[in-house]
Amino acid sequence: MMTENKNAAAYTTAMLSTRLKEFKDRPVPLLRSMWPVLERLIMREHEMAPVWEELAEKRVTGIPLWILIEQCILAAVEGESGEHNTIRAEYRELQTLNEEISAMSIRLALLIDERDALLNRSGHFHVERMLRLTDLIDAAGNDNYLYRTRIKPELENLGQYDLKYWPDMAALLHALGEEKTEITFRYDASEAIAFARPSLRTDFFRNIFDRIREISDGSAYGLRPDFRLSDASLSTLCNVLLDLLPDEMTDAAYLKGVRQRLRKQGYSAAW
Structure with a gap:
């Protein structure tokens, strides 16, 4: 086992070199955004050696090792490409759109109410329009084959009911306007990024924690549910994957502070 661990750096670096070559040598090259990060991991083999050795000790090899590295690379690529800023901007835009709708x-x-009031008090005009909710649904579903074959026959049976049984269009629009819309997030990392102050390193850790949790499912190609990486290894991954300058680099002490901040924010994946 000791020999295997000491060869972990060479083994992992060779695997990464093979992957990078496969991506580049295809007729249509794959995953170009990952190339610079893969190249950093390969070139900084000496710096990464303790990380690869720790993973070998934890018996993370083969396909699970690549899946873990791939998720780490994707976390770095998202940060470098401005993905986190995009999440924040899109969240704000979604809030605005909900309010505008x-x-x-x-x-x-209100305009429909005003029109009806004018028509009622004038007596000189009539506006041809769809009055029944069923008519509106029918017009909207006209190009939908499934609607025409499954729903429309059932809907036509409701045509026996007079207008007094149906909500009018203005009432439907009022209901839409008063709907309580709530924006939810698919991932804890996305929610934390949307509400937090911008920080490349903290965003990276949020993302990588979330990704590691996703693949720690105990499956044949995943990680054990109790899988953990040391603070030292996570710090090295951050420094290399993000290619941080010397005065920006993280260490185990910095990572402990990140964990505390994330826990205070209620971030459940901060293991």
């Missing part, structure tokens, strides 16, 4: 729905409902 509500406001516009209420405004449209």
Whole structure:
């Protein structure tokens, strides 16, 4: 086992070199965004050696080793490509769109109410429009084959009910405008990134914690549910994957502080 661990750096570096060559030598090269990060891991073999040795001690080899490294690389690529800033910007945009949809729905409902009031008090005009909810649904679903074959026959049976049984269009729009929309997140990392102050290193750790948790499922190609990397190894991964300058580099002490901050923010994946 000692010999195997000491050869871990050479073994892992050779594996990464093979992967990079496979990506580059295809007729259509694959995953170009990953190339610079892979090259850093290969060139900085001496620096990465303790990480590869720790993983060998934890019996993370073969396909599970590559899957772990791949997730780490993707976490770095997302940070470097501005993915985290995109998450924050898109979250703000989604909030704005929800607010605008509500406001516009209420405004449209009020316009319909105004039109009906004018028609009722004037007596000189009539506006041809769809009054039944079923008519509106039918018009919207006209190009949908499944609607026409499955829903429309059932909907036509409801045509026997007078207008008084149906909510009017203005009421539907009021309901849409008053709907309580809530933005939820698929991943803890995305939620933490959206609400946190921008920080390349902290964003990276949020992302990598989340990714490691996702693959720690006990499957044949995943990691054990109790898998953990030391703070020293995580710090080295951060320094190399993000290619940090000497005065920006992290260490085990820095990582402990990151964990504490993430836990205070309620980030459940900060193992």
